[in-house]
Amino acid sequence: MSHSTYNQFWKEANSTINDLLVQEIPAEPLKPEKDRLTVFQKLATLYIKYVQIFRKLESSYDQVVHPQKRRILRQVLDGTMGRLLEVKDEMVNLEFSEFHYFDDILSDLKLTPNDIEIPIPKYFLHERKKVLQEREQVLGKILAKMGPTVKDSDREAKKMSLEEAIRLVQIHERARQGRLRAKFMREIRLEEEREKLAAQRGAPTLDPDVAATRIQKIWKGFIQRKVTRREREEEMVFIGMVPGKEVKTKKITPQAFAEKTEVDRRITQEENEVEYQQALVTIKEKIRQVEGPDIKETMQDQIRQWFIECRDATGKFPDYPDEEDGGSSLLFKEKTPEEVEAELKEKEEEKGKKKGKKGKKSGKKSEKKKKLLRFGI
Known part of the structure; x- marks a missing residue:
């Protein structure tokens, strides 16, 4: 398709x-x-x-x-x-x-x-x-290192000495020769019996017309059976009961052509995927080299503008966001300077509260130590 x-x-x-x-x-x-x-x-x-x-x-x-x-x-x-x-x-x-x-x-x-x-x-x-092929290779290496298993060793043929092997071959060869000799003698005996019967009956006499008729009958029967057999095979192939004979030509069947097209498309997929991955790297590097300086200058201008707007709104320059808070990415989230300043103040207040709690805990511990020292404990 x-x-x-x-x-x-x-x-x-x-x-x-x-x-x-x-x-x-x-x-x-x-x-x-x-x-x-x-x-x-x-x-x-x-x-x-x-x-x-x-x-x-x-x-x-x-x-x-x-x-x-x-x-x-x-x-x-x-x-x-x-x-x-x-x-x-x-x-x-x-x-x-x-x-x-x-x-x-x-x-x-x-x-x-x-x-x-x-x-x-x-x-x-x-x-x-690729994963399946690598897995097969690893399994092959493991099996090669392990050697034959116990089941394979049990199935090994029983070892035989040279004399026993020669004796076994001789036995089989003598048996084969005996069978051939018996077959040959049986054929000779049958031939002798046929000759005796022919001598007793005498020479056969057959009319030439009758002989010709018999030959024609046998030949016509053979030809008709051959034609009937061929027609029956063609009919079975036509109705799909028997697969047709392979035609030794270069003509490709529709099924084979469709399979070949699918395989070619999969090869094209792999080639396009490789080109796509290479293009991603190339385009990224090209953008970094060509448009990178302009993007960098634009971002620096936005950061400067943000600082100026914060100073105009609050009267002082704000602190630069920490890396933990997101760094300069906070400045590009389409927020006003007041919103960013409020978020930074909230985070500073939270940090101050945490430090205050730690200071109270340390103060309580020092008071307990002083009381213990007063009582000599």
């Missing part, structure tokens, strides 16, 4: 999600439904529609080659899978069963059971290919 087809799948899935959200989150709260069957019908309908959405998003995510689109698709796909599990859990809690019957709903929606099968997402395997 073409790229536009998968984009259309994505568009249809988004449209269906919006419709389902309107149903699930209405503007006005609905009254609680008491009929158990009605609730199950609603949940089952939601479940089937989310399965269809999941199938479209999964196929789109597997074949779309744009890195930015794939990131957005992945978020929507993960959210759809999560919602699908939630609906399934609600159905299980309602029916107390893991298995449900959607015959009537499928009939109303004009769907088949194959349309609600949940495929395993292909990115589970393709995106973890």
